Amino acid sequence: MRLIFIVLLLGNVAFFLTQFFGGSAPVDAKPAVVEHRNFGNLQTIAERDAKGKQSAKESRKKEPEAPSGAAVSDSEKCELIGPFAELLHAEYLVERLTALEVASSIKQVEIADGKNYLVYLKPEMSEKEALRRLSEIQQSKAIDSYIIPSGELANGISFGQFASEKEASDKAEQIRAQGYAAEIKEIPKSHNETWVEVHQKVGQKVSEEKWLSLLKEEKAIERRQNYCLGVAR
Template sequence: MGWRSVTLNHSYKFMRWIVFALLFVNLVLFAWFQTAGRPAVSPVPAGGTSMVEEGARLALVSEVSRQQLMARQPPQSQPTKPKPEPAAEQLCTLLGPFAEEYQGQDIVERLQALQVDGSLREIEMEGEMRYWVFLAPLNSRREAFRKLRELQAAGVDSYVIPKGSLANGISFGIFTEADRAESLLAELRDQGVDAQSREEPQTYLERWVVLAPGAAEKLAEDFWQQLQAEYPQLDRRQNLCAEVVGD
């Protein structure tokens, strides 16, 4: 009986320590679950406004300077500037025409003495309208000459066009009067020739002294009067610089 009593007493003490240990473990786990994962709360400042830290620190607007606020604002798109309007095409003054080159060169030298820019140029001018009667270009030069022999054998005056937009075509003549061109065209078609006609402006070269834009305004009226006295037929006009000044 004595031995059994001692054994029971030891068992009772051992079970009591196990209960205490389990209770302590439960308390520790309960405290950990209550506090784990919650963000730390900073103390309330004197102004009564709390600040919560979660990642980066939050700042009051009153604590940020004006320069910092401006830096944090998204960049504003710059207003688009209106495209400048294209400049008006410049006008050059033309003096002429001159039958001889030395006459125009003399005017250029006078202008240079007055420090006025001017140059002598040959300018292509349009004359009277011409009317061209022709046969449309053939596939090759060889075929064009074969057709030419057929036409000449039939008594039709013609020749092969050597170059240009109508190269390898057959020309029947160029006229200054539209009636004559229409008469020949009708005659050829009566003979079975599929002829055509078109208007061609007659061009020729003239010598003109070209003054840069604004240069004519630098010359005094006395200069123009003297020039007109020496060259009674002298013409003064304006034209687009791009059309009369080469590259």
């Protein structure tokens, strides 16, 4: 009995030593966790950059091209014929163009023509005050003058407009010598000219020879290509 006990004990010890030194992991030991991530197809940096550039090019191809600069369209260009000394002559040309099925119109164009110099006194508070001041100047000083009826200088006193700055300065000094604070203001001068306007696209229906024939009867008449009147420059 004792011998059986010893044999069983030795057997258990042998089994234990075999399990311990045999390298087998214990049953309840947990294996190391390895994290796996799906990176898809691996690429080198160069390959990635090349692919990115190619994608950008393809993307740009799909985008509409930006419109080119501020080119003036044909609808904004016109033929201007003039200036006409008399409105009636411009009307004759419009009639002839209408007979050729070319639409046209008469335009009055304001042309800058230098400036004048106004000698004046600042506006009074009311028309009544302006009349009182005018009466004082004309009766006691005998200076030619009149009330400015409208505009930013309405109810002011004018001593006239002069073609040169020197004339205006001389007049202003005379008024100041009489005890009045005369001032000078530049007034832009202009005059109107009569022109006939034809849209360039429509004007192309008329040959150069026909244009010469239409214009040869008029003296000092020009034909210009320009923006249509009223189109922003």
